[in-house]
Amino acid sequence: MAALYHESIVPRPVLDPVPMLDLTRQYAGLREEILEAVTRVCDSQAFILGPEVEAFESGVAKACSAPFAIACASGTDALWLALAASGIGNSTETGESSSRDAVITSPFSFFASASAILRAGAVPVFADIDPRTFNLSAESVGEVLRGVSGGKVRGILPVHLYGQCADFDVLKKVAEGRGLALVEDAAQAFGATWKGQMAGTLGTAAAFSFYPTKNLSAMGDAGLVTTSDQRIAERVRSLRSHGMTRRYYHDELGWNARMDAVQAAILSVKLKHVAGWNEQRCQKAARYDDLFRGAGLAGENSVGEGIVLPWTDPRAQHVFHQFVIRAPRRNALREYLAELGIGSEIYYPVPLHLQDALAGLGYRPGDFPEAERAAREVLALPIYPELREDEQQAVVDAIRAFYA
Ligand SMILES: Cc1ncc(COP(=O)(O)O)c(C=O)c1O
Structure with missing residues (x-):
């Protein structure tokens, strides 16, 4: 047959369609709570950063056991902020620089994993993936490191693809051995763990995306950086607001990468679930x-x-x-x-x-x-x-x- x-x-056979993703089902269960949260923001007329964003940041820090969580406008921005605040690339400088930093990453990911490296003023160097997990192969990273001229590589950016953490046992050892930054692309992995440790706390800093299709999703663009390093956290906070720690005094070249209060209020509702x-x-x-x-x-x-x-x-x-x-x-x-x-x-x-x-x-x-x-x-x-x-x-x- x-x-x-x-x-x-x-x-x-005529079947009912099975959509790849149906967000209306999630919304049906949360409608009242979400509308209440959005109304609260509208009543406050405070739309960018502020208490809603701070509450969401605290919620994520707790949920991920991360000492610092800094919300921003998208996962792409989160990757750039995490890289730049970790001292990679020259995107926060205005002068000339002769040689570019390199960051090893996966060629099997969403475009932003590589484009954020370029936006940070560094150059992506690819290593192949492990065919079983689709994540960066630690062996291939080792081969690339042996082949690339020593001082150039400044970091590794593993992607936790599809919701599974990359092999951090080996990657951490390699990064620590060479003094490299380890920036997690955790855009697809909110809540995932590696040997019991939460994604977002495995490396130097991590980037999350709350794009509407993600497992924790906003109703628009939104992202977040986690880190356990206070200096990196402070720098991310400054860089997401034009490198500004005092109003209209700009310490370095940042960007507008702030999270909207409406997105934070909605995300706080969903974070509980x-x-x-x-x-x-x-x-x-x-x-x-x-x-x-x-x-x-x-x-x-x-x-x-x-x-x-x-x-x-x-x-x-x-x-x-x-x-x-x-x-x-x-x-x-x-x-x-x-x-x-x-x-x-x-x-x-x-x-x-x-x-x-x-x-x-x-x-x-x-x-x-x-x-x-x-x-x-x-x-x-x-x-x-x-x-x-x-x-x-x-x-x-x-x-x-x-x-x-
Ligand atoms: C692996 C990966 N990295 C980065 C991003 C970028 O996130 P965003 O779309 O929020 O900018 C995404 C999501 O689209 C992603 O899946």
Whole structure:
């Protein structure tokens, strides 16, 4: 029967659509509280930074066990602020500088992981990923460090992709051994842990994004930096407001990267729920795992054997911001699911070293085989706390029908 759908001999079943993400479900449960919070800001007529932002910062500091949390306008800004405040690049200076700092990062991430390094006045140097976790491979970082001229590399920017922390055991050792800054891109990993320690407290500083699709999401753009270093925290605070510690006296070249009070008020409402939502995401991920295995669709190692399911390092607590499989004939599968009204997404179809905007860095196809293979094979399936069991079943049934 299933094979017949695929060959279009029998009309495909009419299913209810399964959206990749449906934020209206989350909003339905929080509507009253959110409207109250927004009304409070409107009544106060205090719109930028101020007590709402400070309350959110304290809430995040507590939730992440981070000594300092500094809110800002986006995850992209948070990355730049974390880098600049850690002393990387020359973006806060007005004079000439002869050589540029370098920062090692992953070529398999959202564009901002690399563009923030350039915006900080430094240059991204890529290392390949671990094919099991999609995160920076510590081995590859070691190889790059051996190949790059000594003094140039000033930092490492690992990305906790899809909600799973990068291997901090090795990265921390490497960074400490060489005196490098370690800036976490935790945009997708609010609430994740590495050996019990929260994302956002693993390195020198960390950047979070609260973009609307994130597991802790604003109703617009918003981001935040965490750090345990008071000097970095003070510098982030200054840099997010034009390098200004006293009104209209500018100590260095900052930027306008402030968080709106409305976003902070909304985020404070959601912050109370995010741990529970993360747990529900993990339950959905475990259920997908059971359903795919039960359907006989799971291969262990490569797409030659079937679908490769997400792998969680036993040292990590994943938050499943995304549930990402490797799929044989990925693009055809995605089209098939779209025809059935089932959402999916490719994070990310072009690795960063092959992006046109970064062509000046001089990389070539073949430079990072694992990142390039991942870009060809990955497919993110719907996962969010409100996703229903019948919807998960429909996703797996559709995928089984495609491969039958
Ligand atoms: C890994 C990663 N880094 C950085 C960002 C940038 O965050 P934002 O969109 O809030 O600027 C995002 C989110 O889009 C992301 O997923």
